[in-house]
Each structure stands twice: as C-alpha cells, then as structure tokens.
Amino acid sequence: MASSGGEGSGSLESVLNDATLPWGRRMWLASLIEMRLLVSLAAPAVMASLINYAMSMSTQIFSGHLGNLELAAASLGNTGIQIFAYGLMLGMASAVETLCGQAYGAHKYQMLGIYLQRSTVLLMATGVPLAAIYAFSRPLLILLGESPEIAKAASVFVYGLIPQIFAYAANFPIQKFLQAQSIVAPSAYISAAALAVHLLLSWIAVYVIGMGLLGASLVLSLSWWIMVAAQFVYIVASARCRLTWTGFSWQALSSLPEFFRFSSASAVMLCLEAWYFQILVLIAGLLENPELALDSLSICMTIAGWAFMISVGFNAAASVRVSNELGAGNPKSAAFSVVIVTVLSLIISVVLAIVILCLRGHISYIFTEGETVARAVSDLCPLLAATLVLNGIQPVLSGVAVGCGWQAFVAYVNVGCYYIVGVPLGSLLGFKFGLGAKGIWGGMIGGTTMQTLILLWVTFRTDWNKEVEKTKERLKKWEDKQQPLLT
Numbered sequence: 001m002a003s004s005g006g007e008g009s010g011s012l013e014s015v016l017n018d019a020t021l022p023w024g025r026r027m028w029l030a031s032l033i034e035m036r037l038l039v040s041l042a043a044p045a046v047m048a049s050l051i052n053y054a055m056s057m058s059t060q061i062f063s064g065h066l067g068n069l070e071l072a073a074a075s076l077g078n079t080g081i082q083i084f085a086y087g088l089m090l091g092m093a094s095a096v097e098t099l100c101g102q103a104y105g106a107h108k109y110q111m112l113g114i115y116l117q118r119s120t121v122l123l124m125a126t127g128v129p130l131a132a133i134y135a136f137s138r139p140l141l142i143l144l145g146e147s148p149e150i151a152k153a154a155s156v157f158v159y160g161l162i163p164q165i166f167a168y169a170a171n172f173p174i175q176k177f178l179q180a181q182s183i184v185a186p187s188a189y190i191s192a193a194a195l196a197v198h199l200l201l202s203w204i205a206v207y208v209i210g211m212g213l214l215g216a217s218l219v220l221s222l223s224w225w226i227m228v229a230a231q232f233v234y235i236v237a238s239a240r241c242r243l244t245w246t247g248f249s250w251q252a253l254s255s256l257p258e259f260f261r262f263s264s265a266s267a268v269m270l271c272l273e274a275w276y277f278q279i280l281v282l283i284a285g286l287l288e289n290p291e292l293a294l295d296s297l298s299i300c301m302t303i304a305g306w307a308f309m310i311s312v313g314f315n316a317a318a319s320v321r322v323s324n325e326l327g328a329g330n331p332k333s334a335a336f337s338v339v340i341v342t343v344l345s346l347i348i349s350v351v352l353a354i355v356i357l358c359l360r361g362h363i364s365y366i367f368t369e370g371e372t373v374a375r376a377v378s379d380l381c382p383l384l385a386a387t388l389v390l391n392g393i394q395p396v397l398s399g400v401a402v403g404c405g406w407q408a409f410v411a412y413v414n415v416g417c418y419y420i421v422g423v424p425l426g427s428l429l430g431f432k433f434g435l436g437a438k439g440i441w442g443g444m445i446g447g448t449t450m451q452t453l454i455l456l457w458v459t460f461r462t463d464w465n466k467e468v469e470k471t472k473e474r475l476k477k478w479e480d481k482q483q484p485l486l487t
Contacts, residue, residue, distance in 0.1 A: 012037070013330040034333075034340045038317050042341075044184035046313030051191040052227075053309040055198050056082075057302055059220045062206045063157070063213055068295060068373075070213055073153030075298030076146065077217070081137055081158050085130045085165050089123055091270030093172030095263040097319050098405045100180035102471050104244075105327025112244035114251050116177040118259050123169035134162050145286050153213060160217025167224035174231045179316050180323070183240055190230040198223035265408040272414035273398070276444065279423055283430065283440050296376035297437050300384045303363060304391065307352050311391050314345040315399035322403030326471040331464035334403075338459060342396050349392025353385035376437075383441045390448050397455040404467055413454050422447020 012033045015026060056078055063074035096119045103111045133140070138155035142148055178187060198219060205215030235241045284297045318341045325334035356363070360381035361374065401410045426443025429435045435442070 012333045012336070013325075016332040016336060030336055031340060034321075034337055035344075037321060038314075038337070038341055038344065041179075041182055041184055041320055042313045042317035042344075044188040044313075045179065045316040046310050048184065048188040048191045049309035049312040049316075050306065051188070051195050053306055054195055055220060055223055057306060058195075058199060059202060059216045060298075060302060062202050062216050066206070066212065069149065069153055071295055071298070072150050073213060074157050074216070075295070075302075076141070076150060076154040077137075077157035077161065077213075078298075081134065081141075081154070082161050082164070084133070085127075085161075085168060087271040087273070088126065088130070088267055089165070089168040090172050091267035092123055092126065092263040093119055093176050094267075094270060094319075094402045094407065095119060095259065095265075096173050096176040097180065097316075097402050098323060098407075100177055101320055101323025101403060102327035102405075104180045105324035106329075106471075109243040110246065112177060112180060113246055114249060116173050116245075117248065118253070118256065119173040119176075119263065120170055121253065122256065122260055122263055123173065124166060127165045127169045130165050131162050134158050134165065157213040157217045160214045161221055163218075163221035164224050167221060167228050170228045171224060171231070174228065174235065177244070178231070178235070178241075179320050181240070181244060182320060182324075183238075184316070186234050186238075187227075187231060190227055190234070194223050194227045194230070197226060265411060268411040269398070269401070269407040269414060272411060272418055276414075276418045276422065276447070280426070280440055280444055283423075283427060284437050295373045296380060297441070299363070299373070299377050300380050300441075303356065304384055304387050307349065307388050308391050308395065310348060310352075311345055311395035314341055315395040315402075317341055318396050318399035319403040322400050323471075326404065326464075326468055329468050329472075331468050334467065335462070335464045338400050341399075342393060345396045346389075346392040349388050353388040356381060356388065357385050380438060380441065383438060383445060386445055387441075387448070390445065390452055394448060394452045394455070397452065397459055400459055401455070404462075405470070409458075410455070413451055417447045417451035417454065418444075419447075421450055 012030055015021070015030045015033065018026060021029070060071070060074050060078055064071035096115050099115050100112045103109070103115070137158040138151050141151035141154060146154075175187060178184065201219045201222065202216060205211045205219050209215060211218070235245050280297065280301070318338065321337040321341065322334050325331075325337060360378045363377065363381075398410065401407065422444040424443075425446055426440040429439030429443045430437065431439075433439055
C-alpha cells in the first residue's frame with residue numbers, strides 16, 4: 001500500500017544526501033524523483049478540484065441564463081454565503097491533513113481511520129449552526145446592506161444548499177484521509193462521474209421541471225452527496241485502505257476537545273482566507289450599481305476560482321509531500337519538495353494569467369449575454385491576471401503550512417494582511433477614491449501580496465531538522481492519548 005511513495009521518498013533523501021555526486025547532477029536526479037511524486041499527486045488532485053468547482057460553476061451558469069437577477073442571486077449565494085461553510089469545513093478538515101499525512105509517513109497507519117471519524121463527528125456538529133445561518137440568509141443579507149430583491153432571490157438559492165453543508169462535513173475528512181495516503185485518482189474519477197450526473201439533473205430541474213434557483217442548488221447538494229457515498233464505498237472496499245480503515249470505532253469520540261482546538265486553528269487559518277474574497281463580493285453589493293458590480297465581479301471570481309482549483313491541487317500535493325516527509329524523518333526531502341512544487345505552480349499560473357489577458361473581451365459571454373457586463377469584466381481582467389499569479393504561490397505555501405502544522409501562525413498572518421491591510425485599503429480605494437470594484441479588488445490584492453511575501457520568507461528560512469523533531473513530538477502526543485483505547 002505504501003511502497004511506491006515510500007520508496008520514492010527514501011530515494012529522494014538518499015540522492016540529496018549523496019555528497020559523492022556533483023551538485024548539478026544531484027539536483028537533476030532529485031528533481032526527477034520529486035516531479036514524479038508531485039505529478040502523481042497533483043494531477044488527479046487538480047482534476048478532482050476542477051471538476052468539483054465545475055459543479056458550482058455550471059450551477060451558476062444555469063442560473064445566469066435565467067436572467068441577470070438570477071445570476072446576481074446565485075453569485076451572492078454561491079460566493080457570498082456558500083463559501084462561508086466551505087471555508088469553515090475545509091479549514092477544520094485540514095487538521096486531518098496534517099495528522100494523517102504525518103502519521104502515514106511515520107507508518108502509524110491505525111491512527112488514520114480514527115482521525116477521519118473524529119473529524120467527521122466534529123464537522124457534522126458544526127454543520128448544525130451553519131444550517132441555521134443558511135435558513136436566515138435573507139435577513140442577514142439585508143442587514144449587510146444588500147438590496148431586498150437580490151437578497152430574496154439569493155436566499156431561495158441558499159435554502160437548497162443546506163444539505164450540501166453536511167456533505168462537506170463528510171467529504172473533506174474523507175478527501176484528506178485519502179490524500180494522506182497518496183490515493184487521489186479514485187476521487188478524480190468519482191468527481192467526473194458525479195459532474196456528468198449533475199449536468200443532466202441540473203438541466204432537468206431548471207429547464208424541464210422549471211424549479212429555477214431552488215432546483216439548481218438542490219441538485220448541487222445532491223451531487224456532493226453522490227461523491228461522498230462513492231468515496232466512502234471505495235474506502236471500505238479497497239485493499240489500499242485495509243491498514244488505515246478498520247471500521248467504525250468508539251475511539252473516534254475520545255480526545256474530542258483537543259482535536260477540536262487543533263481543528264479550530266486550522267479552520268481559522270483557511271476561513272480568514274476564504275472569507276477574504278467573500279467580503280469582496282459583499283462590499284461590491286454596496287456600490288452604486290450593485291447588480292453590475294456583482295455580475296462582473298462574480299464572473300471574474302468564478303474564473304479566479306477555477307484557476308485557484310489548480311493551485312488547490314498543488315496545495316494538496318505540497319501538504320501530502322511535506323507531511324509525509326516530516327513523518328518519515330526526511331528534512332532535506334521536505335525542503336526540496338517545497339521549492340519544486342512552488343516553482344511548478346507559479347509557472348502554470350503565469351501561463352493562465354497571460355491567456356486571460358488575451359481573451360479579456362470574450363470571457364464574460366460564457367456566463368451572460370450582456371455587453372455592459374462584458375465591458376466591466378474586460379476592465380477587471382488585469383486585476384484578475386494579478387490574482388491568478390498570486391494564487392500560483394499562496395495556496396502552495398498554505399499547503400506547506402498545513403503539512404507542517406503551522407495553522408495557528410498563519411491565522412495571525414492572515415488577520416494582519418487581509419483584515420488590517422487588505423479590506424480597509426480596498427474600501428478606501430473603492431469608495432473614498434471612487435474606483436469602485438477595481439479599487440476594492442486592488443486593495444485586497446495588496447493584502448494578499450503582503451501575506452504571500454511573509455509566507456515565502458518564513459518557509460524558506462525554516463529549519464527542517466527542527467520540524468522533523470516537532471512532528472515526532474506531535475505524533476507521540478496524539479498516540480499517547482489513544483494508548484488506553486488502542487491496547
């Protein structure tokens with residue numbers, strides 16, 4: 001089960017430590033080994049992330065072709081409300097990513113299934129208050145200053161996303177559990193099949209039955225539950241998970257308070273990140289022409305989100321590689337992996353940014369037929385390109401942070417860069433200087449740039465030998481807590 005990844009990892013550390021080889025040849029051989037490991041992880045992870053995002057994007061497209069109001073409502077519901085739960089659930093599940101990845105690298109396989117179940121219990125409980133927030137989305141949006149007409153339509157869309165909350169609660173721990181073992185291709189295949197079903201059901205619900213916004217969001221929720229069920233069946237039936245999944249256990253209910261604290265630090269880190277762009281959409285709803293601002297920004301955010309899914313794949317690969325190497329006690333391999341994955345992700349993002357700039361006058365017609373929106377989107381494309389380049393670096397560094405267990409530190413960095421610098425600067429440029437959506441987005445890019453530079457500085461000054469020791473201490477602490485139940 002662990003042979004291929006383990007052998008590649010061990011050979012990488014051997015090459016990096018082989019002083020008999022010339023430096024250039026050592027780097028070349030190490031790069032070949034690392035690229036093979038990264039591509040086997042990142043390619044299926046990117047595919048799965050893109051397909052999952054395509055579900056939300058297609059739902060938005062189906063809604064957008066009902067009219068501009070429906071597009072604004074689906075955008076606000078999808079980007080302004082749904083991302084709230086997405087960020088919280090994904091953030092809490094990143095505790096599984098850290099602990100499972102490090103435990104797998106240290107060959108403590110029995111702990112992975114317990115971490116999976118414990119995280120699912122916590123996330124399901126978290127889903128209950130989130131469902132209440134969804135239920136009261138209309139008055140909340142009006143309270144935040146959104147127009148009553150858009151808030152009413154958005155709330156209808158959000159009601160259908162309530163079942164999706166609990167699908168997130170099951171899906172993200174399962175996803176991290178599989179990724180920690182370098183099992184990523186099955187999730188990609190399952191996502192592809194679910195997308196095909198989703199497109200067919202969306203067409204039937206929106207256009208054939210005429211269920212409108214509610215039908216579109218209900219189908220999105222159902223599609224996520226299909227993916228959850230299929231992935232769980234794979235875990236139970238697959239021989240690749242025979243050591244890490246040994247069935248349901250009461251041990252999952254032990255040490256919940258400690259696990260909740262670690263999950264909370266992870267959640268804060270990623271939520272502050274996810275909510276940052278949610279705030280961009282909410283602030284845009286306060287501009288003079290909110291419907292145009294929301295339409296143009298949501299199209300750009302959807303494209304940025306699509307490109308971001310590529311970085312999410314590299315984020316997962318970086319987290320798995322770093323956590324596995326630290327768990328296996330390979331400091332040089334962990335450091336080398338960080339360099340390779342960052343450079344590779346950045347190159348891809350720069351290429352995407354160039355493509356977007358070349359197609360700036362045409363991309364909006366995928367979502368809506370309005371020429372006014374097309375001009376607004378074209379005007380925002382330089383900012384979109386800058387965001388894509390930043391997204392080539394920042395998510396990878398966040399993946400490194402998760403692999404190392406630095407979530408609490410990154411949370412503090414995010415607070416300072418995003419909410420003390422980015423949001424106030426964006427509001428100042430957007431409202432005080434009359435730059436509108438461009439000003440809001442420009443200010444927030446400034447916050448992201450600052451955060452990325454800080455993470456770059458910290459990551460490349462890290463003492464990886466110390467990180468290996470910290471990993472050993474963390475794994476011993478969690479294993480000691482389980483010992484009375486495991487014996």
